[in-house]
Amino acid sequence: MSQLKPMSHLDNIPSTPGKFKMDKSPYIHRLRLHSSLAKLTFWSVVFLGLIFLFFFRSPSSSPQQSDPSRRSLRTYNWGGPAWEKRVRSSARVRSRNGVSVLVTGAAGFVGTHVSTALKRRGDGVLGLDNFNDYYDPSLKRARQALLERTGVFIVEGDINDSTLLRKLFEVVAFTHVMHLAAQAGVRYAMENPASYVHSNIAGLVSLLEVCKSANPQPAIVWASSSSVYGLNTKVPFSERDRTDQPASLYAATKKAGEEIAHTYNHIYGLSLTGLRFFTVYGPWGRPDMAYFFFTKDILKGKSIPIFEASNHGTVARDFTYIDDIVKGCLAALDTAEKSTGSGGKKTRPAQLRVFNLGNTSPVPVSDLVSILERLLKVKAKRRIMKLPRNGDVQFTHANISLAQRELGYKPTTDLHTGLKKFVRWYLNYYAGGKKAAG
Numbered sequence: 266m267s268q269l270k271p272m273s274h275l276d277n278i279p280s281t282p283g284k285f286k287m288d289k290s291p292y293i294h295r296l297r298l299h300s301s302l303a304k305l306t307f308w309s310v311v312f313l314g315l316i317f318l319f320f321f322r323s324p325s326s327s328p329q330q331s332d333p334s335r336r337s338l339r340t341y342n343w344g345g346p347a348w349e350k351r352v353r354s355s356a357r358v359r360s361r362n363g364v365s366v367l368v369t370g371a372a373g374f375v376g377t378h379v380s381t382a383l384k385r386r387g388d389g390v391l392g393l394d395n396f397n398d399y400y401d402p403s404l405k406r407a408r409q410a411l412l413e414r415t416g417v418f419i420v421e422g423d424i425n426d427s428t429l430l431r432k433l434f435e436v437v438a439f440t441h442v443m444h445l446a447a448q449a450g451v452r453y454a455m456e457n458p459a460s461y462v463h464s465n466i467a468g469l470v471s472l473l474e475v476c477k478s479a480n481p482q483p484a485i486v487w488a489s490s491s492s493v494y495g496l497n498t499k500v501p502f503s504e505r506d507r508t509d510q511p512a513s514l515y516a517a518t519k520k521a522g523e524e525i526a527h528t529y530n531h532i533y534g535l536s537l538t539g540l541r542f543f544t545v546y547g548p549w550g551r552p553d554m555a556y557f558f559f560t561k562d563i564l565k566g567k568s569i570p571i572f573e574a575s576n577h578g579t580v581a582r583d584f585t586y587i588d589d590i591v592k593g594c595l596a597a598l599d600t601a602e603k604s605t606g607s608g609g610k611k612t613r614p615a616q617l618r619v620f621n622l623g624n625t626s627p628v629p630v631s632d633l634v635s636i637l638e639r640l641l642k643v644k645a646k647r648r649i650m651k652l653p654r655n656g657d658v659q660f661t662h663a664n665i666s667l668a669q670r671e672l673g674y675k676p677t678t679d680l681h682t683g684l685k686k687f688v689r690w691y692l693n694y695y696a697g698g699k700k701a702a703g
C-alpha cells in the first residue's frame with residue numbers, strides 16, 4: 266500500500282484535453298474506482314438532499330409561511346385528447362338558454378359556490394385554479410372533490426399562462442368568464458406585495474388579452490372589493506363615491522383592476538362587470554379571514570386579537586353571506602350584455618358596470634365574536650388591540666340600491682344565521698379537530 270500514490274482530484278483530470286490518463290496497475294485502478302464511487306455517492310446524496318429540500322418542504326398552512334417565489338415557478342400538466350375531452354364535457358351546456366362559463370379561482374371560496382350553482386342550473390362550467398398555498402391547499406383540494414362530484418372539472422394552471430388560456434378558448438367558445446382568481450387578504454399585502462401584482466394586475470391583463478382576441482369575445486364578470494372605498498368616510502358606500510384613497514396594496518390592485526377593466530371595455534368592446542364584495546363569509550370559507558380563524562382559536566382556547574380604532578372606536582364590517590353573494594354573481598352573469606368587439610377591435614360601445622354586493626348592515630367585530638361564542642358554546646379569550654396600520658379600514662357599509670335595481674340583488678341572511686351555517690360546516694369538516702384547520 267505504501268508505494269501507492271495518494272489519490273488527488275488532479276488524478277481525474279486528463280493530461281491531454283479529450284483524453285484520460287491510463288492507470289498502470291489494476292490495484293490502483295480498483296482503489297480509484299472505489300474512491301470515485303464514494304465521491305459519486307456522496308455528491309448524489311447531497312444533490313438529492315437539495316432537491317428534496319427544494320420541492321418537498323411541507324406546504325404551509327398560513328399565509329405567513331408561504332413562499333411566493335414557488336408559485337410562479339410551478340408548472341402544470343395540461344393538454345392531450347383526454348384532457349380536452351374533460352374540458353369540453355365540463356363546459357357543455359345542459360339546459361335551454363344555458364351559458365358556458367370559465368370560472369377562474371374555481372377552487373377558491375366564492376369560486377366553488379358559484380361553480381356549483383351554475384352547474385346545478387344546467388350551465389356549462391369549467392374551472393381554472395393554480396392551487397397556490399396562500400392558505401391550506403388541502404381545503405382547496407376538498408372543494409375540488411366537491412366540484413368534481415357535481416361535474417365541474419378544474420384545470421390546474423395560472424391565469425398568467427396565456428398559452429393555456431388561449432387553448433381553453435380554442436377548445437370551448439365560452440360565452441362568459443367569471444373571474445374570481447386573485448390574491449386576497451388585506452393585511453398579507455405588506456408581507457408579499459409581489460403576489461398581488463402577479464395575480465390581481467398581471468393576471469387580470471393576461472386574461473383580458475386572451476378574452477379580447479377570443480371569437481366570440483366573452484362577457485366578463487369579476488371580483489373587485491369593498492376595500493376600494495379605502496379611507497372614504499361617507500356611509501353607506503355608494504358606487505359613485507370616491508375610490509382614490511386605497512388603504513392597502515390589495516385595495517390598490519383591485520382599484521387598478523377597475524381602471525384596467527375600463528380600458529379593455531373602451532378599446533376592445535369587452536363587456537365587463539366588477540362586483541365589490543363586502544367581507545364574504547360562510548361554509549367552505551377562507552381560513553385567513555377573521556371569522557374563520559377566530560372559530561379555530563376560540564375552540565383551541567387561544568386568545569383572539571380584536572381590533573379597536575383610536576379612542577375605543579368600533580371596528581365593523583358589512584359581513585355578507587356566501588349564498589347572497591352567489592345570487593348576485595349569477596344575476597350579474599345573467600344581465601351581462603354581449604361584448605361588442607371582434608378580432609380585437611370594438612365595433613360599438615359595450616357594457617361596463619360596477620356593483621356593491623354587501624349586506625347593508627355592518628356588525629362590530631366584537632359582536633361577531635359574541636355570536637361565535639354562543640354558537641360554539643365556548644368563551645373567547647379576547648385580546649383588544651389597536652387597529653394595525655397595515656391596510657385595515659375602520660368600517661365598511663354597502664349601499665346596494667344599484668345592484669337591487671339592476672340585478673334584483675336582495676341579501677336575506679343575517680350574520681347570526683350565516684355564522685350558524687358556517688359553524689355547523691366547520692365542526693363537521695374538521696370533525697372534532699381530527700383534521701388540522703388551515
Ligand SMILES: O=C(O)[C@H]1O[C@H](OP(=O)(O)OP(=O)(O)OC[C@H]2O[C@@H](n3ccc(=O)[nH]c3=O)[C@H](O)[C@@H]2O)[C@H](O)[C@@H](O)[C@@H]1O
Pocket residue numbers: 449450451489490491492541542543544545553554555556570571572573580581582630657658659
Ligand atoms: O370586503 C372585502 O373586499 C374584503 O373582505 C375581507 O377583508 P376584511 O374585511 O379585512 O376581512 P377579515 O380579514 O376577515 O377581517 C374582518 C374584521 O375583523 C377584524 N380583525 C381581523 C383580524 C384580526 O386579527 N382581528 C380583527 O379584529 C378586521 O379589522 C375586520 O374588521 C377579505 O379578506 C378581503 O379579501 C376582501 O376583499
